[in-house]
Amino acid sequence: MTIRDLTKLSSDIIDVLVIGAGAHGATIAYHVAKAGYRTALVEKNDFCGATSASSLKILHGGLRYLQHLNIKRMRHSIAARREMMQLAPYLVEPLACMMPLSGKGLRGKRVMQAALFLNDCIGWDRNQDLPVDIRLPRGHIVSEKKCRETIPDIDSEELHGGCVWYDGLALDTERLILEYVLGSISYGAKAANYAEAKAVEKGDDDLYQVTIQDRLSKETHQVKTRFIVNASGPWFEKSIQAPGEKDKKQKWALALNIVSKKKIFEKYAVALEGHTQYEDKDAIIKRGKRLYFFVPWRGHTMIGTEYMESVADPDCLQVKREMIQNMVDGVNAIYPPAQLKYEDISFFHAGLLPMHSRSEENNIQMEKNSTFFAHTDDGFSRVISVKGVKYTTAPYIAHEIVEFLKKECQPELGIGKLENSSVADGQWSSEQLPYKDILERKYGQRAIQILSFMQKEQDSDIWIDEESELLKAEVSYLINEEMACKLSDVVLRRTGLGTAECPGRKVLEKLADYMSGVLAWDETRKEQEVNDVLHRYAPLVFQDVCNE
Numbered sequence: 410m411t412i413r414d415l416t417k418l419s420s421d422i423i424d425v426l427v428i429g430a431g432a433h434g435a436t437i438a439y440h441v442a443k444a445g446y447r448t449a450l451v452e453k454n455d456f457c458g459a460t461s462a463s464s465l466k467i468l469h470g471g472l473r474y475l476q477h478l479n480i481k482r483m484r485h486s487i488a489a490r491r492e493m494m495q496l497a498p499y500l501v502e503p504l505a506c507m508m509p510l511s512g513k514g515l516r517g518k519r520v521m522q523a524a525l526f527l528n529d530c531i532g533w534d535r536n537q538d539l540p541v542d543i544r545l546p547r548g549h550i551v552s553e554k555k556c557r558e559t560i561p562d563i564d565s566e567e568l569h570g571g572c573v574w575y576d577g578l579a580l581d582t583e584r585l586i587l588e589y590v591l592g593s594i595s596y597g598a599k600a601a602n603y604a605e606a607k608a609v610e611k612g613d614d615d616l617y618q619v620t621i622q623d624r625l626s627k628e629t630h631q632v633k634t635r636f637i638v639n640a641s642g643p644w645f646e647k648s649i650q651a652p653g654e655k656d657k658k659q660k661w662a663l664a665l666n667i668v669s670k671k672k673i674f675e676k677y678a679v680a681l682e683g684h685t686q687y688e689d690k691d692a693i694i695k696r697g698k699r700l701y702f703f704v705p706w707r708g709h710t711m712i713g714t715e716y717m718e719s720v721a722d723p724d725c726l727q728v729k730r731e732m733i734q735n736m737v738d739g740v741n742a743i744y745p746p747a748q749l750k751y752e753d754i755s756f757f758h759a760g761l762l763p764m765h766s767r768s769e770e771n772n773i774q775m776e777k778n779s780t781f782f783a784h785t786d787d788g789f790s791r792v793i794s795v796k797g798v799k800y801t802t803a804p805y806i807a808h809e810i811v812e813f814l815k816k817e818c819q820p821e822l823g824i825g826k827l828e829n830s831s832v833a834d835g836q837w838s839s840e841q842l843p844y845k846d847i848l849e850r851k852y853g854q855r856a857i858q859i860l861s862f863m864q865k866e867q868d869s870d871i872w873i874d875e876e877s878e879l880l881k882a883e884v885s886y887l888i889n890e891e892m893a894c895k896l897s898d899v900v901l902r903r904t905g906l907g908t909a910e911c912p913g914r915k916v917l918e919k920l921a922d923y924m925s926g927v928l929a930w931d932e933t934r935k936e937q938e939v940n941d942v943l944h945r946y947a948p949l950v951f952q953d954v955c956n957e
């Protein structure tokens with residue numbers, strides 16, 4: 410029986426309805442439900458299908474906030490990163506980052522050594538309660554030789570070493586957010602994907618009545634709630650418009666990362682300065698250049714982040730071939746030995762982020778802090794809108810919102826009461842044991858829940874595709890227990906099968922065949938599901954791969 414049931418949303422009055430299940434909405438729903446509020450979470454597409462799926466996968470501890478001397482922001486980042494790493498240790502690993510050092514002053518060894526020392530002091534508790542294998546070591550300075558080994562043929566005569574620090578790498582940002590969604594359900598929240606908040610009205614009983622449309626069945630449901638948290642990311646001005654707050658005020662920038670099949674650096678995420686001058690208006694210690702990160706990830710390299718002003722509607726966000734080509738050219742200018750070609754690009758990430766302003770020198774200044782605000786219009790009191798700028802700090806905003814709610818009304822349910830423990834009991838039989846590692850790597854403790862689906866599987870061929878290590882039982886589990894409704898949900902947001910590159914038409918068709926059996930899709934629907942996934946890679950030169 411599926412856990413996606415929209416009639417459950419409207420069965421009782423709830424305390425807090427969260428709109429949007431990106432990093433912010435999902436962490437808010439988790440913490441609000443854990444605090445004891447009756448909570449519901451609705452997402453108009455799939456969980457973590459928008460901006461939050463585009464992150465560069467770095468869970469920052471905020472070393473670069475030292476530039477702004479913003480210790481408070483660093484502490485928030487460190488605490489939030491630790492929480493994410495604790496929640497799903499199977500989805501994170503330490504990421505060694507290296508920045509070459511050349512010249513004197515801010516680019517010199519002494520300054521960076523002091524910065525690393527401060528970073529470790531400010532993050533003294535960064536590893537508290539973390540499993541040993543994901544703890545983050547202290548930062549250190551490496552020799553020029555080591556730096557040249559890591560960044561071969563780096564063009565810098567003044568190079569005299571490298572600065573190394575550690576952040577968290579989210580192996581799968583989409584599953585990490587799903588962990589928060591599933592966790593919120595464990596604390597009693599009701600959650601649904603493909604459920605869009607369409608309209609908000611205030612009833613005579615002073616409760617909000619929110620019309621939710623099930624985008625799969627097209628049915629509508631009315632949800633009654635005391636509070637609304639609008640965590641709809643770049644849609645935040647569109648989702649809820651209080652009277653008197655109709656004007657769109659927020660500026661947006663399109664942020665872009667590219668994923669290359671070519672491994673550019675082996676073990677380190679390397680931070681290199683861009684070529685054009687960039688002045689960070691808020692920085693107290695100015696560097697003069699924007700940093701680009703080259704992050705090794707799943708045998709690929711993620712490179713980012715590039716920003717460009719955008720007036721695009723978030724529903725029509727489009728990445729054009731020229732944008733990717735410009736970034737490829739930019740990478741070759743920053744690090745010529747990369748010799749990157751358009752054909753090396755296997756995937757890209759794009760999303761809209763709140764922009765502060767554009768300077769006279771044409772530098773885009775991004776907003777630096779995630780914030781939330783309670784709507785001031787009387788008719789719309791008890792509505793809170795979130796403006797998030799970082800994936801990593803989302804849990805911090807969630808804690809702040811719980812504190813805000815507690816001042817308004819105390820939760821009635823018991824704090825931290827687990828209603829449905831999502832981790833089932835079970836034992837791996839000798840026939841199932843060979844799949845234990847594969848499944849635990851992908852699903853952590855949840856892997857045990859797949860056992861019962863393995864037992865039910867009638868077919869002697871247990872694979873959908875052996876090379877991609879995709880089992881029939883796991884897809885059954887994802888449909889039944891994790892609300893996977895579409896092919897793209899499985900490919901892009903549950904298994905990571907297609908998040909580094911296109912898995913190819915043949916694999917997609919095999920998966921679509923299997924899902925058709927479970928979800929009763931006809932041939933037309935099946936074809937449409939496959940094409941929808943292929944469309945995600947659209948501006949890339951991949952036709953040969955995708956047709957295989």
Ligand SMILES: Cc1cc2nc3c(=O)[nH]c(=O)nc-3n(C[C@H](O)[C@H](O)[C@H](O)COP(=O)(O)OP(=O)(O)OC[C@H]3O[C@@H](n4cnc5c(N)ncnc54)[C@H](O)[C@@H]3O)c2cc1C
Nearest residue numbers: 429431432433453460461465606642760797798799800801
């Ligand atoms: C290219 C790129 C690289 C980045 N790199 C990093 C990084 O390395 N580290 C880091 O910490 N951060 C990074 N960020 C920033 C981070 O990804 C974002 O700040 C964060 O994910 C925003 O999360 P959100 O929940 O506010 O928005 P979103 O993830 O966009 O979530 C909002 C959700 O609301 C839903 N929604 C909208 N309207 C409705 C409605 N009416 N009803 C129901 N649902 C609705 C949307 O479908 C969407 O899923 C990066 C961002 C980009 C784009």
